[in-house]
Amino acid sequence: MRINDASSRSRTNPTPEILAAELQAHVETLAGDDLEGRETGSLGGLRAALYIAQSLAQAGVAPALPVAPEGSTLSGYLADIGYVGFPLRTEPRLMVTTDAPEIDGEAVFTGAHGVDFDYVVGAPAEGELELFVVSSRAQAEAVKPLRHAALYIHGSYGDRQQWLEVMGSPGGRGWGALLLPGWPTPGDHRPLPLHGVASSVDATLPVMLRVRGPLRKQLSEATGGTIKLGIEGLETTPAYNVIGVIPGQGTPDRPELAREVIVFTAHYDHIGIRGRAATSPREPDDPAPDDLVFNGADDDASGVAGVLELAHAFAHEGAPARTLVFLLVTGEEKGLLGTEHYLDHPVFPLADTVYNLNLEMIGRPDPTVGGPGRLWVTGPERTNVMGAMEAAGIGVGADMRPEQNFFQRSDNIAFVRRGVPAQTFSSYALHEDYHRVTDEAATLDPDHMQAALRELLRGARMLAQGELDPVWLPGGNPYAPADAGAAGR
Ligand SMILES: [Zn+2]
Incomplete structure (x- = not known):
């Protein structure tokens, strides 16, 4: 002035x-x-x-x-x-355990934020979330309630929406997490800055993660695996x-x-x-x-x-x-x-x-x-x-x-x-x-x-x-x- x-x-x-x-x-x-x-x-x-x-x-x-x-x-x-935003002030941690038949025994994979996965949207819970990964209706039927499950669908946005409608969970409500297929190879994108906002006007939406690279491949092969998602220092921003x-x-x-x-x-x-x-x-x-x-x-x-x-x-x-x-x-x-x-x-x-x-x-x-x-x-x-x-x-x-x-x-x-x-x-x-x-x-x-x-x-x-x-x-x-x-x- x-x-x-x-x-x-x-x-x-x-x-x-x-x-x-x-x-x-x-x-x-x-x-x-x-x-x-x-x-x-x-x-x-x-x-x-x-x-x-x-x-x-x-x-x-x-x-x-x-x-x-x-x-x-x-x-x-x-x-x-x-409107409430959830800026990521600390790096989310992700651990994936699978027992896919082609892997000898149990495999543990630690995903790096911004490399193997991005936090897209959702109202994350503080602490650690342990979720079964499902990729078929039969697997989902076995996991009730759905908030104990992470849904991975190898397909398009349209495929996912259709799947969710069949499950009676429009918008993904009720799931613990949705794992969205991302880019095939890691390194296509630089890591997200830490303050990347994972925001939602609707706190009932689940966490959504975009997965890529080996993690994406692993999830598409996973049968009955689990993910553990950890977030610390979570605060909301008006x-x-x-x-x-x-x-x-x-x-x-x-x-x-x-x-x-x-x-x-x-x-x-x-x-x-x-x-x-x-x-x-x-x-x-x-x-x-x-x-x-x-x-x-x-x-x-x-x-x-x-x-x-x-x-x-x-x-x-x-x-x-x-x-x-x-x-x-x-x-x-x-x-x-x-x-x-x-x-x-x-x-x-x-x-x-x-x-x-x-x-x-x-x-x-x-x-x-x-x-x-x-x-x-x-x-x-x-x-x-x-x-x-x-x-x-x-x-x-x-x-x-x-x-x-x-x-x-x-x-x-x-x-x-x-x-x-x-x-x-x-x-x-x-x-x-x-x-x-x-x-x-x-x-x-x-x-x-x-x-x-x-x-x-x-x-x-x-x-x-x-x-x-x-x-x-x-x-x-x-x-x-x-x-x-x-x-x-
Ligand atoms: Zn404008």
């Missing part, structure tokens, strides 16, 4: 400018390797939340929630969304939305505007570290990259940086007519979990929430909308917002790729389903670093971001000052139930 002397507080003076250097600093922090891809429920995700809360506080934006009695001021920015508020004060003509709310959003979560790629590889023949972190610089550290800079700018202007909420959500990549949580627990009533302006992937220019300094709007024909901004000479354009369904692919759609007019502003041009470890801060264009956000700030002021009243255009929202109409003006 820049020095704010007394004169710059005056309403007549220019607001603190949105600066490329500040945007770049936000993105470099959020997309740095030490934040480990900001997966929901990970330690990196938690550090990102604290950084964002700190940034809102430094920008002069008030916390949206009561400050915890014994907590720091930052606690007032953090809304726990109820996941937070980060929320700040600038209260509105209405206008002399329209005092009621103070009650109306504009919500600015961007998601700060991304997809974590290499584990995700190791478990669902995009191209199995890809060589193992040295880089394990999915940085998510464009997706969506860029949008978070944008919301933080808009918040910073508004905090140094006079009080807006409408109330402004700055909502940086987690859980987008896991299915809009953070935004849905906010909508179930809004800071201000949804009936008073007149618009959601969502920023998603604004880090690089898009030629289809005029290149550097310009953003496009999803669903431009659905509300009066883009038309009103264009009429005011603001350089925003329509999303030129409607076939990509971007209107439905970010947090705005959750607001839309509740009837609130909501659109995403973006400049994503389908670059190939999307959801790859190469979505790095250095690939972004801070000058483009600065220019685009300064332009957008002018449009955001129209919303904040009540010069633009967002409404659905006829037929603009087929997604909301009919009775949600009251929230969408």
Whole structure:
């Protein structure tokens, strides 16, 4: 944050400018390797939340929630969304005992985490889990209850789902562990960093391990073998939305505007570290990259940086007519979990929430909308917002790729389903670093971001000052139930 002397507080003076250097600093922090891809429920995700809360506080934006009695001021920015992650703080240990006929007697094999197996997902139990390995229905029938068994199916995801359905255990519920066939040879991937999150929103899901190399071969041959899985030092990690508020004060003509709310959003979560790629590889023949972190610089550290800079700018202007909420959500990549949580627990009533302006992937220019300094709007024909901004000479354009369904692919759609007019502003041009470890801060264009956000700030002021009243255009929202109409003006 820049020095704010007394004169710059005056309403007549220019607001603190949105600066490329500040945007770049936000993105470099959020997309740095030490934040480990900001997966929901990970330690990196938690550090990102604290950084964002700190940034809102430094920008002069008030916390949206009561400050915890014994907590720091930052606690007032953090809304726990109820998602629990299980970061691996110590290396899980795995021991496999088989009595396969081709092996003379009993064989004991110790699997190394990150080499022979990866912890994929599930709510692990602390201590040691001893499980029979089964790979046929007959074996499973002999092991009741199923939570004493680890299921290994040598086959596809589809095969496994079918098998589980036959067993009456959808999603794998009831099993002690599911052993998923991974890459044939170890060493295809580097070991997972220790903080790789084994997370689940649903603690009833079993532990899932991806096995490979000799362990995979051994399990596929095992008859009546057992595995022992040991985990120590297990702790849970919460996941937070980060929320700040600038209260509105209405206008002399329209005092009621103070009650109306504009919500600015961007998601700060991304997809974590290499584990995700190791478990669902995009191209199995890809060589193992040295880089394990999915940085998510464009997706969506860029949008978070944008919301933080808009918040910073508004905090140094006079009080807006409408109330402004700055909502940086987690859980987008896991299915809009953070935004849905906010909508179930809004800071201000949804009936008073007149618009959601969502920023998603604004880090690089898009030629289809005029290149550097310009953003496009999803669903431009659905509300009066883009038309009103264009009429005011603001350089925003329509999303030129409607076939990509971007209107439905970010947090705005959750607001839309509740009837609130909501659109995403973006400049994503389908670059190939999307959801790859190469979505790095250095690939972004801070000058483009600065220019685009300064332009957008002018449009955001129209919303904040009540010069633009967002409404659905006829037929603009087929997604909301009919009775949600009251929230969408
Ligand atoms: Zn995104």
